[in-house]
Amino acid sequence: MSRWKITVEYDGRGFVGWQRQDNGPSIQQCLEEAVEKLSGETVRVHGAGRTDAGVHALGQTAHFDLGKVLTQRAIRDGLNFHLRPAPIAVLDAEPVPDDFHARMSAVERGYVYRIVNRRAPLALDDGRAWQIGRPLDAEAMDAAARILIGRHDFTTFRASLCQAKSPVKTLDVLTVTRSGPEIRITARARSFLHHQIRNITGTLVLVGEGRWPVERVRTALEARDRSKGGPTAPPDGLYFTDVVYGTADNNQGR
Amino acid sequence: MSRWKITVEYDGRGFVGWQRQDNGPSIQQCLEEAVEKLSGETVRVHGAGRTDAGVHALGQTAHFDLGKVLTQRAIRDGLNFHLRPAPIAVLDAEPVPDDFHARMSAVERGYVYRIVNRRAPLALDDGRAWQIGRPLDAEAMDAAARILIGRHDFTTFRASLCQAKSPVKTLDVLTVTRSGPEIRITARARSFLHHQIRNITGTLVLVGEGRWPVERVRTALEARDRSKGGPTAPPDGLYFTDVVYGTADNNQGR
Incomplete structure (x- = not known):
């Protein structure tokens, strides 16, 4: 075998x-x-x-x-x-090796969320990105993202159906970058809560639209209450990009 | 009106x-x-x-x-x-203005041809790129592309159904670049012959596969004979990217 x-x-x-x-x-x-x-x-x-x-x-x-x-x-x-x-x-x-486990041996997972910020619908990327017509301030979104980096109780961004034992996760990377009409949110962590990236994305978009000041993301995070977060972004824009597996040392915690 | x-x-x-x-x-x-x-x-x-x-x-x-x-x-x-x-x-x-004409006022057209050079089929880009399993040498393809830049009789790369009056065209840009498994051929000219980019792409791929030495592209071009060129690449990878319109000066020739 x-x-x-x-x-x-x-x-x-x-x-x-x-x-x-x-x-x-x-x-x-x-x-x-x-x-x-x-x-x-x-x-x-x-x-x-x-x-x-x-x-x-x-x-x-x-x-x-x-x-x-x-x-x-x-x-x-x-x-x-x-x-x-x-x-x-x-x-x-x-x-x-026989002790490799795709889920449990993973030490880092990467995701990208693609937003296309333009009025026109997506002819080529329908179902593969979130089209948002209202102008988004990607720099404000990136500033808000920085608040979420690190080890936090992410209850505010956790789906009610989430089966994780703890709402505490360490977000290693969360960046928002713009290239023309496309805004990319890059997220990396050992593991994520259910809907965590989509809930964070929906919240960052509120900041990008100017409906939330940047600091409200901190208030929302600290509330540890899903009802204080933004809406869940559609699945269309989310891509599971890669998984990092570590050495035996890295896997001690599994 | x-x-x-x-x-x-x-x-x-x-x-x-x-x-x-x-x-x-x-x-x-x-x-x-x-x-x-x-x-x-x-x-x-x-x-x-x-x-x-x-x-x-x-x-x-x-x-x-x-x-x-x-x-x-x-x-x-x-x-x-x-x-x-x-x-x-x-x-x-x-x-x-009333004298603007989308086709006749254009002074430059840009196209990109996307090749994904990997064995696996395209789950996300099916129909939107040409998947080629055999390893391609993009640098050799770029060297071959350089032979085609400039004003030439492109009969070798012209579809038999092409309605253009003359097979002579000026190719301003033709570059081949690789980024991971993706190879992009960028082409810019005032105008193109029917199937010109797809026929050039099919020919450059022969060079990329090592089946043609780079210099054979020059021989093919100079033959002014469609049967001396490579096959027509599939439409899947071809994107019409942009059109440049000029000032009144630029449009004198129309």
Whole structure:
């Protein structure tokens, strides 16, 4: 039995999200079915992050155990063959030690949220970015983002359905940058609460629109009350970009 | 009667191309119908470039004449309202002098061709880039591109159906750059022959794959024979990015 790590890109539209659910197709289910078609083995594919319906990935990672002996290339190309025509692509497959776990061994996760700040609808990026017509002040949004960096109780930005044991997380990176009409929010942390980035994004947009002064984000954070935060941004603009795995040292806490 | 210039973004998939045709929906037809729904007037919308089926635009420009008096914002937002759900968006509308002509007044057109050079299929960019699995040498492609810059007889890269009077064109810019798995070919000229960029791209890819030495592009160009050029690249990766309009001086030649 060998453990395999795969890196996966997907368009989240049309899926109920990463995780298997009864109400529609999930990324996890598509991958598990592709592995079964390729190898004849019924496996469980464990992902690094449980992205929501409509959320995309450029570099989700996952692992599974396979009895059949296959090359890296045969796994990558074979899974891609069997995944068609689903908008899911296996970018890479590599053998990993038996104690590697896509979710539990992860030491950092990266996400990007794309906003297109213009009046016109999105002809090319419909479903892949959040189109906002009102002018946004990206510098104010970045100043507000800085308040959220570090170790905090993020209850204000946590979905009511969140299953995490603690609302305390350490946000390592949260930046807002503009390039033409596009505003990108980059977030990195060991792990995130459910809807944390979308709730933070919805709040930063209130600042960008001038409806909230920058400092109100601090008040909202300190309130530890979801009703004091901004609305949840749509899933369209959110991309799970990458996962960092550490050395044995980094993984002590898992 | 006022003349209006519009800047248009579209996803070329599902269209027969810019120009009205009997065999399916065109961008031109969708825009003309939207203008009619907005104003009640039957107009002809003239585009700066006749993009082929499957070719996209980030900044196609077009003009039309309107009797009804409307603001810039009413035209942009009204056209976008009536264009739904077609993947066409009017980014901007502005009044122009009566002698402005989207096609004939253009002094420079810009295109980008996107190649994603990786084995995995495109989950997020399917239909919006050319996926090539074999490793490409972008530096060799750029060296070959340099041979084509300038004023040449481009018969080797011209579609048999091309209606231009002369095969002689001046290519002002042709660069090939790589960023990770993505290779971008940027091309700028006053005007292009039919399929010129796609035929050049197909040829540069032969160089990138190492199947053609760089200098064979010069031999092909000098042969002035379409059969000596590489294959036509698919429309998926081609984007009409922008059009430059000049001063009265620049337009003398029109």
